[in-house]
Structures are given as C-alpha cells and as structure tokens.
Amino acid sequence: MMLFYRKSILIFWILGINFLIIIAGCFPKHESSISEKNLKLLKGKYDISTLNYFYETVFHEDFNSEKRDNISKWNSNPTIEIVGSQSSEDIAYVKQAIEQVNKINLPIKLSLADTNDSASISVFFGDLKSVCNFLKLDSAFTNDIDNSNHFGLAKSINYDGVIEQAFIGIYFTEKELTHSTRFKVVLEEIVQSLGVVGDSYNYPSSLFFENYNPAKCLTTLDIDVLSLLYEPAISANYTRQLFETNFFDKLYTINTDQKIKNLLEKYPQVSLDDVEKCFTSGVLLKHPKEIQIYISGSIQKEDSLTIERAVLSLNKTSPNLNIKFAGLPDIEPAYGIVFVFQKLDKQNVSLRRTIETTTGKNCMFQKLIKSKIVISFNSNEKDEKLRQRSIIDGLYFSLMQIPQAQTRTNELFTIKKNGIDFSPRYANLFKLIYSDEFIDGFKLSDFKKINFSMDK
Incomplete structure (x- = not known):
C-alpha cells in the first residue's frame, strides 16, 4: 500500500500561500515526451501485459477513486534506515529486500544508511498505533485498519516527480505470519516506495496483489513493471496523458469502445443480449x-x-x-x-x-x-x-x-x-x-451505446 505526496503540500503547510501550491502542483518543470525511436524500443522490449499492468499500478493509488496524473521515481540511490521496535528478523528482512531489488539492475541501488547519514527511506516497525503515528495517518484512515491482520504502508514525498523521501510503516500480528510472509510485506513496501504505488486484483501471484495470499512474490511481471518505470526514456513526472498517447494501441483502457466494437465483429455468433446479461449492477x-x-x-x-x-x-x-x-x-x-x-x-x-x-x-x-x-x-x-x-x-x-x-x-x-x-x-x-478488451468495471450503459451503434 502506498500514499504519495507532492512537495507543494509542504509549501502550503509552512507558508500558507495558496498561490504557491497552484504553481508547484500544476506546472511540472520537466514533463518530457518519448522520442519515436525510444518508443519503438520500449514497445519491443515490454509486452502488452507489462504496459497495462504498469498503467494500473503506477498511475493509481489504493483507496483513491482518481488516477494519478504523473509518475514518481528516484534519481539518486536511496539509503534506508530501520527504526522503531525492530527485531533482528526485521533487520534481516530489510537486508534481504535490498539484495533482491538490487539484483534487478535498476539505474539506482539501495543500501542501508550509515549511522551518520541522513537516510532517504525510513522503515519503521512497531505496534499498529505506533506505526500510524509514525506515518501521521488521520483518524478516519486509522479507524478502517483491521488490527487482526498485518499492515504495511509507504508514503513518499516528491518534487516534480523526483522522490526525495519515503516513510514505510509495518505492523505484524503475532499469530499467523510466517517468516516468508513477513519478508514479502517488507519487500512489497520497499518496492512500492520506489514508485510502483498501486496494488491490483489482476494477478494473485504478484507482489502487488491487493489481498492476502501467502504465495505471492516478486514475479517477472512485477520486475518488468519496475524496470519500465526506471527506463531512462521514462522521465520523472512523465504524465499519464502522455503515456496514454504514446501507448494507446497497447492499452485496453484507451479507446475501449472502438476496441470492443472491433472485437464483437469477430464474434457474430454471440448474442449481444447475452453479453448484456453478464453485467452486474451496471x-x-x-x-x-x-x-x-x-x-x-x-x-x-x-x-x-x-x-x-x-x-x-x-x-x-x-x-x-x-x-x-x-x-x-x-x-x-x-x-x-x-x-x-x-x-x-x-x-x-x-x-x-x-x-x-x-x-x-x-x-x-x-x-x-x-x-x-x-x-x-x-x-x-x-x-x-x-x-x-x-x-x-x-x-x-x-x-x-x-x-x-x-x-x-x-x-x-x-x-x-x-x-x-x-x-x-x-x-x-x-x-x-474474458478477452482483454472487456475491461473490468466497463459500464453497461457504454456497452448499450456500442450495441445501438452496431444495429444501425
């Protein structure tokens, strides 16, 4: 789970000037497009599943009804400090996570902070109340947390898409978690602090699966998503609008109506009335x-x-x-x-x-x-x-x-x-x-418009 904050929020809190938050939040300094050559290379390197999973996990935060407008990523090597009531096992989980992420060969490398250094990522272990206090979560959010299950959350602060600081809070219950599951909680939050901020229901084996599954892990698909985020051609603050424009032919959520219409033409034997019956509550x-x-x-x-x-x-x-x-x-x-x-x-x-x-x-x-x-x-x-x-x-x-x-x-x-x-x-x-073109959450009202247009 990940929460994301722009540095403009801090400016507002310190100075109380609404004009500054508008300038810092709405006009990023270095939004850049991808060259035609690099775009072709990226489409050849990453398959359609990776591009769609990237869109789902990078441009959305959990418990947020709106999509994110920009990506965020590190442009320097993050250093990690471990704080709170950490055990020797917790320290080992963090070290193991650092080792696994570094094996991906991203342009950045993770490391434990020296004692005299100012760490850029703080990982806090403790009871649920202490974790919530460390992350400065509001009471409305805290009251919805189930204390019978483990809890992990990463928050980041960035400026123009460059992550400058991240805070991770982790709470383990004493009852059911194995060492393997505890490690995966730590690994997921550290990876999400790098910019893959959202979870998904699409792949239960994925580290970003938004539900309890002790068998989930950092899959090849997860690694490809993280690698795509740190491609040099993908700049910090790269916008969702540009991503949708550059990869419109690969994204099922873009121009969905036309893609479904094209698909239906390949299935003339299927009753559109039967298709309508597959929708639940619209x-x-x-x-x-x-x-x-x-x-x-x-x-x-x-x-x-x-x-x-x-x-x-x-x-x-x-x-x-x-x-x-x-x-x-x-x-x-x-x-x-x-x-x-x-x-x-x-x-x-x-x-x-x-x-x-x-x-x-x-x-x-x-x-x-x-x-x-x-x-x-x-x-x-x-x-x-x-x-x-x-x-x-x-x-x-x-x-x-x-x-x-x-x-x-x-x-x-x-x-x-x-x-x-x-x-x-x-x-x-x-x-x-179960074709990809029929995206999850597609509205019955939109399908009826397609049905009507095909009857003409």
Whole structure:
C-alpha cells in the first residue's frame, strides 16, 4: 500500500500561500515526451501485459477513486534506515529486500544508511498505533485498519516527480505470519516506495496483489513493471496523458469502445443480449487471469475429477485465463474459487447450490476476488449426474455473472467420455467476456451505446 505526496503540500503547510501550491502542483518543470525511436524500443522490449499492468499500478493509488496524473521515481540511490521496535528478523528482512531489488539492475541501488547519514527511506516497525503515528495517518484512515491482520504502508514525498523521501510503516500480528510472509510485506513496501504505488486484483501471484495470499512474490511481471518505470526514456513526472498517447494501441483502457466494437465483429455468433446479461449492477466484473480452485468438506473422488475436467475445458476455451485446481487448503483462502461440500441430513431437497461472491473496489479496476460455491446434499442424494451438473454449473456461473435461470439441462454443456464440452453459445460468450478488451468495471450503459451503434 502506498500514499504519495507532492512537495507543494509542504509549501502550503509552512507558508500558507495558496498561490504557491497552484504553481508547484500544476506546472511540472520537466514533463518530457518519448522520442519515436525510444518508443519503438520500449514497445519491443515490454509486452502488452507489462504496459497495462504498469498503467494500473503506477498511475493509481489504493483507496483513491482518481488516477494519478504523473509518475514518481528516484534519481539518486536511496539509503534506508530501520527504526522503531525492530527485531533482528526485521533487520534481516530489510537486508534481504535490498539484495533482491538490487539484483534487478535498476539505474539506482539501495543500501542501508550509515549511522551518520541522513537516510532517504525510513522503515519503521512497531505496534499498529505506533506505526500510524509514525506515518501521521488521520483518524478516519486509522479507524478502517483491521488490527487482526498485518499492515504495511509507504508514503513518499516528491518534487516534480523526483522522490526525495519515503516513510514505510509495518505492523505484524503475532499469530499467523510466517517468516516468508513477513519478508514479502517488507519487500512489497520497499518496492512500492520506489514508485510502483498501486496494488491490483489482476494477478494473485504478484507482489502487488491487493489481498492476502501467502504465495505471492516478486514475479517477472512485477520486475518488468519496475524496470519500465526506471527506463531512462521514462522521465520523472512523465504524465499519464502522455503515456496514454504514446501507448494507446497497447492499452485496453484507451479507446475501449472502438476496441470492443472491433472485437464483437469477430464474434457474430454471440448474442449481444447475452453479453448484456453478464453485467452486474451496471458494471462488468470478472475474476483475475490467474484463478485457483479449492475444495473442502464432504468430498467424493468424482467431485475432484469433475472439477479437473471442467477446468481443462474452460482453459481451452479461453487462452487468456490460467485456471488451476489447487485442491484442499489448510484454511479457507481469501481469493479464487472455493467449493464447499456439505452433507445435511435434515435438508428437504436432495441437493442445493449457492454462490457467494466478493468484489474488490480499492484498486484502479473493480474485480471479482472470490467466489464461494456451497453444495449441500442430504443422505438420500444418489444422483451422480445431478451432482456433476451442480459442480460444472457452479464453476461456470462463478466466472460469468449471468442469471442462472437462463440455462436448462444440457444447454450449458454436455459430458462426454473424453471430457466436458460447453455449448458454442456459452463457450463463445465466455471467451468473449474474458478477452482483454472487456475491461473490468466497463459500464453497461457504454456497452448499450456500442450495441445501438452496431444495429444501425
């Protein structure tokens, strides 16, 4: 998590002159464009996933409804001091993080500050109240923090996009965090203090994943985003407007309507009315590209086999997704798709299925974070086909937010000896919705305008 402050805020606080804050905040000194040669080199060096993830994590701060107008980065080597109630393990985590970041070979290098030096990054460890005081967080923000979970936050101060100082506060609970997880909290905040200020719901394995996942790490994609930020061609205070102009052909959020219209022309067999049914409360919500599936409860061997077959079919249908069957979790995860099988002898109906969804709204794009599918059955439940259908239906409708009353028996899929075949209607709809052009949070009202224009 990252908070960002321009130095103009400090000028306002010290001098109380509104005119100065307008000048310092609105007219950066060295906004510079990228030459045609360098732009071509950057587009050849960084793939489309990196460019879109850069846009999402560099031009947005968590818990902020607006996008950032400019990037910020260091132009000198940051030195780090460790303060507060740090343990020997905490010091080791910081040293390990410094070593891992320096292996990326950025133009800057991190190091621990000498005792006589004035550090440019201060990392504070302590209880939650002390951390909040160190970061000077207001009470409204502090009251929303869950003290049962770990907490990390980085704040930076910059002038014209050049970061001059950063403050990191970290609080660990005593209960559940392993050494590996604690290190990743430290690593994430240090990396974010370098300018990758936002989190995302898109990649659960990413260090910047905005939810608890003990398996997340500094991925190749994360490294590419950080490397792009520190490309010499990307100047400090480089604007979002220029980035959108330079990379408009690679960014799905730019000229989205036309890109979706072009995509729909490739899917003439898909009903636009079906597409409209995929919107929830007026917006499009999808799961991340990486999806883990977990199961728990009164499980039969055939349940796992059915899920595996359905996953294989869905992955073949949409090459844009990577769905994995992760099996039994130690504790119920806070992300992915979770199947819970319950045997309830007093249940009147033989089988019942419910789907609960959790949506994330703190990042640039809204996202479905978790779907929990509860399948309950009584002791008289003997219909294996009914159980299989409930599992496959549940998986599909947790991924696609369509009213479930829309399908009838064998309309969604058929089970064959060699696997599960989803019907062309729902397979094509699934592939279309999980295309990159259909961005998370896309509004139904905008889609209806596209639909209307195509009917002309």
